[in-house]
Amino acid sequence: MNKIDTRLLREIADLEGTPKGAYNIRKNGQLESRSNTANIEIVSKTDKSGIDIHIKAGTKNQSVHIPVIITETGLDELVYNDFYIGPDCDVVIVAGCGIHNAGDKTSQHDGVHTFYVGENSKVQYVEKHYGEGEGTGERIMNPQTVVYLEKGASIQLDTTQLRGVDSTKRYTKVVVKEEAEAVVNEKLLTHGKQVAESEMDVILAGEGASGRVISRSVAQDESQQIFYPRMIGDAAGFGHVQCDSILMGHAKIQAIPALTANHPDAQLIHEAAIGRIAGDQILKLMTLGLTEEEAEEEILNGFLG
């Protein structure tokens, strides 16, 4: 692990050195290090690239870190990670991908994460994406996140694209059974000529299911973003989608949500707003002594922080 590795791990997983608890660190397509615990077992897949993470029933207040870093130019990988979480758990899963591309070839990580969350289990999933490097090669990340929530289970997906990702295609699907709850906090920053697309299906599949999507994005420079958040009410549940986007420079943003009420007792709400930062917000901070740029940065940090 060199200085670049350490910086990438800090950015994407808030790690200083080795994580506590179970972990699996992947570097340049290879297993760098792994640790299991009494309740959490990580097993390499044999039929394709990726790992299975088994979390025993009743596991509480434990975490698993599975960050991925790429520092080679021209590396292109597709990884399948499956999470089997027993009933009555309360766990935090920290993923994330950092690419340092110093060369002129595209480095790409595509991750397909599938979660099977047992009855009454509670999961927080944290995923950060970050790219850097002086090379001209692109940094691409295409995550797919699929979640099946059993009765009474809940998941909070905190997914963040920090910066430096040239192209991303994100797909998220959550199937929410009775009395289960899904919360998706998506944060996304693009700059330069980057492009980002985020597609999402939250399916309220059982009575009392609830889904909430909070998507916040900032598009700077010439970057382009497009969002397709879809909330499908197949049962007597409650769904709320909220998209807020800040336009800067000459960026372009599209938000195309869809509410589908297939059940007479589905209750669905959507709100979206796209616009520049309000001038009076900046002025207010400037009267407190900040420069215009500092004020803007302060507002963005508050918005995406």
Add this chain to the structure above:
Amino acid sequence: MNKIDTRLLREIADLEGTPKGAYNIRKNGQLESRSNTANIEIVSKTDKSGIDIHIKAGTKNQSVHIPVIITETGLDELVYNDFYIGPDCDVVIVAGCGIHNAGDKTSQHDGVHTFYVGENSKVQYVEKHYGEGEGTGERIMNPQTVVYLEKGASIQLDTTQLRGVDSTKRYTKVVVKEEAEAVVNEKLLTHGKQVAESEMDVILAGEGASGRVISRSVAQDESQQIFYPRMIGDAAGFGHVQCDSILMGHAKIQAIPALTANHPDAQLIHEAAIGRIAGDQILKLMTLGLTEEEAEEEILNGFLG
């Protein structure tokens, strides 16, 4: 004009007898009666079915009624009506279509209305759709409404589907130039096995353009509705889309709005809500002495009225 004609005209255009001002009444595919005024001239098209309506510059506080009624079963018509509205006008245009179908064949009216609204002109366009009749034949109406607003012009589109329309495909497009303003009030009721689709493009094409869409719908019984309201910010303008839908019986509703910010100073907002009437709203009215059905009707009238 018989009793049925009179009732249809009352439903769709609030008319008791002959309208004041300019008018063109179409019945079963034929001109029934027409009246021009000094400022408003109605001319039959020669190349296809339909009329051209010319409104002179500076025409103020005048109205034109162009209702369409169909009482024959099996009649299927496609009509093009073009409105040329000079600058500095302030006029009300009342359209609408009523179908009484007593037979077993489909009766269908498809109307393509195009409005060229001159600089600083103000137009209110009122259109109501209504179907009735003891026959098994379907009543179908597919309206297309296309509006070009010159600088500083404004239009308010009040379009309502009252009831009795088995199938509708609505398309509305408004191009809003600088300092112009478009307001679209759409109200739509479906019942039985009816289907309704409404697609809309509001294009903010000039600086200071503003667009506002307020769509309210009620879907009863087994009926199905789908909405595609799209707000496109190609200039420094303001767009707001609001969709509220009430689900009843076993109806299904989809709302798929799209906000597209192509200009860094476009400001776009969308809100949508789909759900049943809140139980406490009904209870409150029942404590005032209404039955449950009366309470529901009261709420729907308030919502669509």
